[in-house]
Amino acid sequence: MAIKVPGKRYGKRLEHSKVFGHGGHGKKNTFADLLITPLVDMFVIIVLFLIANFSATGEVLMMTKDIQLPEAVNVKEVEMHPVVMVSNDQVSISGTIVGRTEDLVKDEYLNIPALEEKLRDMKKQFEDLHSMAGGEDNAFKGDVNIQAHKEVEFKIIKRVMFSCATAGYNNINFAVLTKGGSDSPGPASAEAAPQ
């Protein structure tokens, strides 16, 4: 028979008690289950949110630091057309600079010759590409997007618009940032005539 050290010996019921037994000194279980369910829930919510905000058209306009667009509520969805960018410093189309704003303000002419020429080239290119395909859907409609900085004066916009019209681009679209809070009233158009 083994010799037992004298001391406190509690009954079986109190053996695991933190106060009387060894409960406080026992080894903790090292296995911890990671709860997957909240993680999966979170993923599902994020995926749904991102799919709801997904834009199939992609980025039509290239956003730059130089150009801050004005905000508007009653807008239509932007489409893929040639983009004329008007910043405080320069006017460019498809990455090609066609004029400096400083010079354009001083000039008394109504058009911008370099812009006009570039737009004519683009129109010819479009017509050459689509002449083989045929059909009314591929006909040239004369759409152009103007992406202008919000502080640009109308004098510059007027010259850009006139140049577009002279080159055959009569349907001008002003690019704006869509501001939430109101529903669109449906199709709307604005007619412009620089004089």
Added chain:
Amino acid sequence: MAGGMDLGNGGKGGKKPLDMAVNLVPFIDLMAVTISFLIMTAVWTQIGRLQVSQGGGPSTEETPPEQTKTVQLTLAVTPEQLVLTADQAAFDPIPVVRDAKGKLDLAKLAERLKEIKEKFPDQSAITLQTDDKVRYDVLVRIIDECLGNQLPQVSVMAAG
């Protein structure tokens, strides 16, 4: 064990265990890839357009019937004020004011446009005679206000 699912021992007489776990790892992988793709292709800035067509060119809207009662509505836009004219009758000039946040206050213009729209429900056209010094954001705000007040055919022309 097949794909994380406990199918038991397969014995004919043995009882199948009822607790089975679906393997969520491929599902989480799929989610992670989808989220990465969607975040990379997301367009965070919502851009719209205000359609404009040159004067004299074909308009995208159908012309209203001739029997309708309309007026020649013109809004002269200068950096300081807006002057609304219906046929020959000119309204009081509306000063261009901005609120504390720098936003253009067009409540008075909206009020007048509503009055005109009530008098002439068929009115759909308005001409903006814009001064050279007017800023682009002011012009866009005014066009937006006109479109919001059921005047879809907005013509923009230079003043003078």
